[in-house]
Amino acid sequence: MLFGIPVLTGLLVLSGVLSTAVAAFLWNERPKSGTTPLMFVEISLALWAFGQALVVGGTALVWKTGGYALTLFATAMIGPALFLFARRYTGRSTDVSPGLVAALGIVPALALALGVTNTGELTWIEPTLVTVGGRPTLAVEYGPVFWGVVAYTYTLLFVGDYLLFGKFVGSRNVYRKRTFFFLAYSLLLTACHLLSTVGLSPTPNHTLAPLANLVFGSLSLLVFVGYRSYGFLPLKPILELFGSRSKSLAPVARTAMIEEMGGGMIVTDHRNRVVDINPMGRKILGEPDARVVGRPLKEVLPPRIFLDEDDTRLLDPGVAGNFSGVWVRTPDGEKRCFDVLITELDGEGATGRVSLIHDVTERERRKQTLEERTAELRRQNDQLEDFAGIVSHDLRNPLNVADGAIELARRNEQFEYLDRAENAHERMETIIEDVLTLARQGQTVDETESVSLCAVAAEAWATVDTAEASLGCRADAEFEADRNRLLRLFENLFRNCVEHGGDDVAVTVGTIADGPDGDERSPDSLWGFYVEDDGPGIPEDQRDAVLEQGFTTSEEGTGLGLSIVSTVADAHGWEIDVTESATGGARFEITGLVADGPALEDDPLP
Incomplete structure (x- = not known):
């Protein structure tokens, strides 16, 4: 007993509270594909835990049978919820129609009605209270409705687990870790329910699954609410066990291509948080060892790094397209240029973006050099045209003067004409020196x-x-x-x-x-x-x-x-x-x- 509450009852209540907290968080994440079914999985676990808390902690028959009815309803609901989640999460959401959802909800509704009324003892057979260890305990035999619900739930759970396993084998990076988390979660709940059903559970009644959910409920809060990574998962031995048996090389090839590609890749979700990044992406960010996944994009790429303020629009969630020549200042102060291709990712609506980043700094620098060289050649060409005009016009006049003076000096043998020719030559020398000086001074x-x-x-x-x-x-x-x-x-x-x-x-x-x-x-x-x-x-x-x-x-x-x-x-x-x-x-x-x-x-x- 702890504060007058049996320890088992307190743990069940705590499990229900944790599942309720995760469900509340998922409620705010509803635009994301697959979130709504996962929220109903957590609601089912919360109802399961609260129902078992009534069975264990209740002293009256009505409380205990009511707890069993609530547990039966939660058991009937968790199978369809996990099945729908698995279909949406693995990309099969087009097959999930409103008619299918309604059909899957018929069994949980009947389970709740028959669990409460126990019409014709189809659910429970002669439930009675007996005293065990000084505490009242419910003695009950299960009817056909109970076993029908169990078969229905197991069928959907196994199908959902199969879909998640296929996604796990074909996924990579954070998606593989996330898929393994969901798969392990589902398999644990299935195993615990099975042990309780066949009477091999170390805990009484059907409390094993809610108790096991305490561990995964805490991890769910850590991952979903705290945006932590999945580093605690033992993926390496699991991948060594299953990865080599994959019949398709496509996932392996896709992973190798993305991991080794020369450009960076950053995936963000609908809230503009980074959910995946490849090694080159980390290198481009200048944070190869820092935790990037889970952080807001504007925290990973602060707007101040962009040299052109207009390029900060790339950080806005709704922006997509091809952006060329984006200059940024790296953490070490170097200026680099990138081409960025941003593509929307669509699930049940827009769920995020993938950004492919290519370093084109050397290309842009060569381009700038060529543009500067072109401008210099154009300037020199213009100068040549001007020089040609100067040479053809300005030099012709003193040259004619010199020729005429020399001719007169030859005829008349008068040396004053030679002085005139000398002056003309000096004039031409001045013009030539000025032209050459102007040509040389144009350089940077x-x-x-x-x-x-x-x-x-x-x-x-x-x-x-x-x-x-x-x-x-x-x-x-x-x-x-x-x-x-x-x-x-x-x-x-x-x-x-x-x-x-x-x-x-x-x-x-x-x-x-x-x-x-x-x-x-x-x-x-x-x-x-x-x-x-x-x-x-x-x-x-x-x-x-x-x-x-x-x-x-x-x-x-x-x-x-x-x-x-x-x-x-x-x-x-x-x-x-x-x-x-x-x-x-x-x-x-x-x-x-x-x-x-x-x-x-x-x-x-x-």
Whole structure:
């Protein structure tokens, strides 16, 4: 006795409560195929346990016979319920019609009616109370209705067990474990009922099945409600016993294919929980040893890993289709690209999805490389067309001048014509150098080094014919750049200042320490630099055009100098803007730099 309740009675009540709890959980899982019949199996076990609790714990004849009637009804109901569950679970739900369900329910209904009324003693024969061990016990002989119910139940139980066994042999992974769990559950209940019926049960009456259900009822709560795995099942020796005797290689081949396939496979149920995953799927997730089955998909694949927010829709339960080029960030920080094929799984309605995942990172990277190469070739082709126009137009005029001057010098022996030819050749040399420089500067910068703004500016100034012009550097800073290309940028800017500002123009170089949108940066940071002069400046309506290839306002100009400046800036990822200096001259602002060190004190150059 425990708290005044016999231990056996308390265990039976506990078994009934556990089965009721599992049935309540399955009630919420009804959209899932096969859940409703399984819920009735648990209801039958609960009624069986409560009925036997009345038989064992009741003191009056009416309570004990009522408990037997409830047990008989539960016994008659568990066979059809398990049979219907097995058919639905094994994919034979199309054969389960409302007429079949109604026909299977006739015997349980008759068993309940005849068990309560015992008409003509068809169910029980002369039930009486006898005292055994100081407690009243029901002595009863079973009638034909009882044996008919037993035969009916066993027939359906054996058919259901056969269907589950076939599913077990042909299943894989979590489905094989789950099927074995249901099969073992059914076989245990069948064996316990059989032992009680033939009088070999170690417990009185028909209490063995409800008592055995205590173990499986607890495991059911662990598996169904807690979403735990089936790792406690002794599958390996069972598979060694039966697996080699399978007459079909199809399940084995299917398992091997899915386990060894180069892509990942993830199966989710109607509540978007992971119910199966293959080894490659675990590898793709970056969690080869973590417990994934049973966890919500959005916990396994958090939305934050997707580089494109639109791709998070793949985690929504109702989404299906083929999705290409899905970029994610792996747990180790690497960016990977995947193609994902999501297919709906239909049972009694939509019951889940299967997602096939293929790593296509190398394909996408090759594709990006080819696209970049194609863009570069297209740009170079455009440049070639421009160069062809420059060579055919701009070089023809000085070449004609040189030819004419040389011819006149030969005829008249006047050397001033040779000076004209020399000037024409110098003009052609300038054009050729500008064209070659422009062709080389179009490439993307691959390697950079730390450079000093004032030092590079001074070096470039020394290579330009600056006449009486002067250069001042108001503030120095260090930043990353391709030194040779930066020299070409300054050379062309300085040449432009001298050509358009006059021989005595004053040119100034300085830093820009304000970020975009006017946000003031720290004193130790650098946003860009500028080159300005005190010449006549550039008209506002021409400031955008001066950076275009071929634009010039001088008959002697090639229209390539500032275009070279623009291409150097683009190659570094910088931006260039043409504006007006404080003195009304031209000002070129190059921004988008990253400082390599702190800004230095003002250091004007002589």
